[in-house]
Amino acid sequence: MKKISWLVVVAGLAVGAAxxxxxxxxxxxxxxxxxxxxxxxxxxxxxxxxxxxxxxxxPEIIGLVLGAFIIAVATGEFKAKAGSSPATRFVLGGFVMxxxxxxxxxxxxxxxxxGGGDLNALVALAGFVCGILCGVFFLNxxxxxKRAYPVGKAEGGVLPVIMAGLLILVLAVPxxxxxxxxxxxxxxxxxxxxxxxxxxxxxxxxxxxxxxxxGLRDVFLFKDFKLLYGFVAIFVAxxxxxxxxxxxKLGFELQPVSHSSHVWNxxxxxxxxYGSVLLGGCPLRQLILAGEGNGDSAVTVLGMMAGxxxxxxxxxxxxADALNEAGELVVGGISTAGKVAVILGFAVCLVVSVxxxxxxxxxx
Amino acid sequence: MKTVDARGHSCPIPVVMVRKAVTAEKPEAxxxxxxxxxxxxxxxxYGKSQGYSVDVAAEGADFRLSLKK
Numbered sequence: 236m237k238k239i240s241w242l243v244v245v246a247g248l249a250v251g252a253a254x255x256x257x258x259x260x261x262x263x264x265x266x267x268x269x270x271x272x273x274x275x276x277x278x279x280x281x282x283x284x285x286x287x288x289x290x291x292x293x294p295e296i297i298g299l300v301l302g303a304f305i306i307a308v309a310t311g312e313f314k315a316k317a318g319s320s321p322a323t324r325f326v327l328g329g330f331v332m333x334x335x336x337x338x339x340x341x342x343x344x345x346x347x348x349x350g351g352g353d354l355n356a357l358v359a360l361a362g363f364v365c366g367i368l369c370g371v372f373f374l375n376x377x378x379x380x381k382r383a384y385p386v387g388k389a390e391g392g393v394l395p396v397i398m399a400g401l402l403i404l405v406l407a408v409p410x411x412x413x414x415x416x417x418x419x420x421x422x423x424x425x426x427x428x429x430x431x432x433x434x435x436x437x438x439x440x441x442x443x444x445x446x447x448x449x450g451l452r453d454v455f456l457f458k459d460f461k462l463l464y465g466f467v468a469i470f471v472a473x474x475x476x477x478x479x480x481x482x483x484k485l486g487f488e489l490q491p492v493s494h495s496s497h498v499w500n501x502x503x504x505x506x507x508x509y510g511s512v513l514l515g516g517c518p519l520r521q522l523i524l525a526g527e528g529n530g531d532s533a534v535t536v537l538g539m540m541a542g543x544x545x546x547x548x549x550x551x552x553x554x555a556d557a558l559n560e561a562g563e564l565v566v567g568g569i570s571t572a573g574k575v576a577v578i579l580g581f582a583v584c585l586v587v588s589v590x591x592x593x594x595x596x597x598x599x
Numbered sequence: 600m601k602t603v604d605a606r607g608h609s610c611p612i613p614v615v616m617v618r619k620a621v622t623a624e625k626p627e628a629x630x631x632x633x634x635x636x637x638x639x640x641x642x643x644x645y646g647k648s649q650g651y652s653v654d655v656a657a658e659g660a661d662f663r664l665s666l667k668k
Contacts, residue, residue: 312635312636314634314660316607316634318607319607319608319609374611374612374615375615377615377619379608379612382606382607382608383607383608383609384607385634385660444610444637444640449610452611453611456611456614456615457611457614457618457645457648458648459641459644459645459648461644515609515610515611515612516609524609529609
């Protein structure tokens with residue numbers, strides 16, 4: 236069990252290196268990759284929310300899905316299936332996004348932020364572990380969203396086709412989409428570079444089954460460290476990249492696109508960890524599975540986009556630390572509505588967990 | 600011989616199902632049905648960690664794993 240899976244390590248190092256390169260090419264600091272942030276940007280570009288600073292059709296998301304799709308087809312692993320509690324997955328995807336945007340990042344960005352010296356991500360990691368333990372508690376008692384069934388190939392291809400369509404539209408008629416002129420949504424790596432790098436990362440993540448939540452989950456469930464090596468490899472690659480570039484900055488306050496409201500960094504990522512275990516994978520893994528033909532993961536991704544829209548339309552997302560006009564620190568964080576939404580997310584996860592235990596099914 | 604039908608389930612559920620069968624009955628041999636390569640790899644890894652030898656055979660779009668002590 237403790238034999239190192241070098242494919243996972245190589246994939247992790249490549250993802251970390253890609254994140255560093257994408258930041259050098261123009262993406263926001265400590266945000267070379269962030270599935271939550273980038274889905275949120277796409278939701279904004281499509282007019283699903285109107286937060287002007289986070290609207291952009293991120294080629295990274297398109298590349299990840301298409302890269303996973305192409306490698307899955309090439310290796311015969313593309314299998315169209317669906318039907319494992321899709322509505323529940325939509326809702327869970329939404330709350331995972333609300334938790335991620337409270338912290339300001341998905342589990343992948345949490346690791347990338349850690350590699351940049353952002354200690355808020357360490358607080359979030361503690362929360363993430365606690366959330367995963369909540370999910371593992373129910374997995375050990377037989378929790379399952381029930382089986383999926385084979386479906387037509389067209390069903391399995393829905394998210395890859397949506398992504399390909401989005402790419403064609405944004406290249407052919409860019410004026411269709413909203414586009415940030417300031418803030419994180421305006422900070423971009425060149426389209427072709429972002430697309431190609433993400434496609435390679437998507438293919439590697441598919442082959443290595445990379446999953447941020449799965450790494451810790453499998454350690455707690457089976458003492459299986461395979462996926463955790465990927466998690467560690469991403470951190471090491473990003474850390475080394477930041478040290479080489481001189482962009483490593485250790486501390487809590489005024490880190491790039493982050494806040495130092497510890498309780499909500501902890502709880503936001505705890506919700507992401509719990510929800511991700513209930514879904515069977517982190518936001519990155521959901522994109523990859525959707526590329527492999529999993530319709531349930533495609534629904535989850537759409538749920539995450541809906542969650543992003545709700546987050547910004549109802550003011551639930553975190554606000555970054557900032558300096559006021561006098562140069563004093565204004566600690567960011569989330570609104571009261573955001574706090575209520577995160578707590579509601581835990582309640583929803585708990586209900587989903589209990590309702591999907593084997594005993595409940597038999598009584599139904 | 601006991602067969603665990605984990606078709607349609609994504610990881611980690613197939614491994615959880617196999618673990619339940621292994622810890623409850625400690626069988627000398629066990630068959631497991633899964634429908635994706637990721638589950639094949641994970642169940643194989645788990646089986647080997649519990650001292651089983653694992654043979655994998657493709658059955659149409661599915662896979663049959665034979666675990667033996």
